[in-house]
Amino acid sequence: MSRRYFGTDGIRGRTNQWPMTAELAMKVGMAAGKHFQRGSHRHRVVIGKDTRLSGYMVENALVAGFTAVGMDVVQFGPIPTPAVALLAHSMRADLGVMISASHNPYADNGIKLFGPDGYKLSDEDELKIEAMLEQDIALAASPDIGRARRVEDARGRYIHAVKSSFPADLRLDGLKIVVDCANGAAYQVAPSALWELGAEVIAIGVTPNGVNINDGCGSTSPLLCQETVVSSGADIGIALDGDADRLIVVDEKGQIVDGDQIMALIAGNFARDGLLRGGGLVATVMSNLGLERHLMGQGINLERTKVGDRYVLERMREGGFNVGGEQSGHMILSDYATTGDGTVAGLQVLAALVRAGKPASEVLHQFDPVPQLLKNVRFSGGKPLEHEDVKRVIAQAEAELNGCGRLVIRPSGTEPVIRVMAEGDREDQVKDVVERICDAVVRVAA
Structure with a gap:
């Protein structure tokens, strides 16, 4: 079944344009609330958001949807995504919701859903909720309408949890x-x-x-x-x-210092301390070839997934890994969090800095990355990557890089953009390969 609403990280788009409208947000609340009403207990959803202007609108629409189907709502206000995941589990909620478009501009917004275990929803759950969005959803009887309340100490609870991930014998003085x-x-x-x-x-x-x-x-x-x-x-x-x-x-x-260097630092330290599980770390196809070579030199495996922290986490859970992430900075340390947490990962970096007693420039730069170039090509419609001319140029590029580099081409999961990335030992070759592929995509997409 193809996806209509959910992308690689929930539902996301420009606010007040389909699908990121108040109307759909309310329907998502109704559908997700109904889907997670399992058992005879009083059902609860927790909701956090970032600081976007549209967060008020989306939050109120979600609250209306959840309460309409009989689910109680706990609102946290502005709080990080990993805090929602953490508190959904610790507060025994049936569902967690984060209203955010992550790194996008303020005009965008999104809805991320977490299950009662604090993990992002499976593809199966998302598809079931999608199917319900196209149907009439039964409302709760008047006496069973949900209640909504705000919890003011959510930030304090999260701060405590974050600090608990920092080694007890260290300080940042x-x-x-x-x-x-x-x-x-x-x-x-x-x-x-x-x-x-x-x-x-x-x-x-x-x-x-x-x-x-x-x-x-x-x-x-x-x-x-x-x-x-x-x-x-x-x-x-x-x-x-x-x-x-x-x-x-x-x-x-x-x-x-990007995510690849951070992963190299944390994985290396975990391995030396006997804490690294799964025999390595999990990253995406976008991580630099230099990272892979660096880890191999330490006997640490690198497993690659599709782009998206959800795919990294899925592989981590399957293989028992406790370190994973993306070059872009998503860091998943499953000993401490069920999703990416920038603050927790930052504290691991700071712990390494304190223990080393050396400047950050000496501690954090773990390897020399190979030349890598990423370009985005925006297109208005169609499937440029299926065009024969584009396929031919890509095949030529792959043959040229064989044995000395990599080529990764993928459509974005959140916007009409094709991302073209190449890396290799020769910078001039990498640049030439990327430009040729981008030119081919532009020609057929025009």
């Missing part, structure tokens, strides 16, 4: 840390967690106004974090995205 919260969901919790562990905190991206989330700040726009680290003489910078499930790190020189 003496470290000056820049934390960029992208004017998003972690604008209160991330600086507080770092301060409570003893750090001197310089917080930026902590003045959300509904329209400035991810705007010139955060993990997708790290320049502000880089400049602040250098100008303030900080030891390290941590940049989160709008819903705080990913991070990018900046060393004391202002250099960016």
Whole structure:
């Protein structure tokens, strides 16, 4: 069954345009609420959101849908995605909902769903909810309509959980840390967690106004974090995205440390401490070939999945891995969280920094990446990758890179874009291959 609403990370789109409308949000609440009414207990859903202006609208629509089918609602307000996953499980909820479009601009929004175990929904559950969106859904009898309430200490509960992931024998005293919260969901919790562990905190991206989330700040726009680290003489910078499930790190020189380097650091440390499970780590096809070679040198396997943290997590659960993530900064450390958590991963990086007693630039740059180039080609319709001319150019490129590089071409799961990535030992060859494929896609998509 093909998907109409759910993409690689829930339902996402431009607000007040299909499918991200209040009408559909209410129907999602009704369908998901009905689907997760299992057993005779009083059913409960917990809802968090980031700081987008449209969050109020989507939240109210979801609350209406859930209560209409007899499910009680607990509202957290602005809180990171991993906090919703954590609290859904700890509060014995039947369902968790995060209202966020992650790293997208404020005009977009999305709905992410978590099951009672704190994990993102399976494909099977999503398809069943999709099918219900096309049907009439039975409403609760008047006496059985759900109730809604707000919980004010949700952020405190999450801060406690985050701090518990940091080694008990370490403190952050003496470290000056820049934390960029992208004017998003972690604008209160991330600086507080770092301060409570003893750090001197310089917080930026902590003045959300509904329209400035991810705007010139955060993990997708790290320049502000880089400049602040250098100008303030900080030891390290941590940049989160709008819903705080990913991070990018900046060393004391202002250099960016991406998800591949972070995974190499954490997996290597876990392996040396005998804590790495599954025999390696799980990443996506987008992770740099240099990471794979670096891990092989340490006897650590790298397993690759399709792009999307849900696919990384699925493989982690199947294979018993406890470290996984994406080059973009999604880090899943299953010993501490059931989904990507930028703050938890950041604390593991800081623990490594404290133990090493060396500058971040010496600790965090684990390997030299091979030349890699990613370009996005936007198209208006059709299936350019199925065109014979494009197939021919791709086949030629694969033959040229055979043995010395990789080629990854995929349509985006959230927007009409084809992503073309190549990497190899020769930068000029990588650039030439990507440009030829992009040109071919543009020609047939015009």
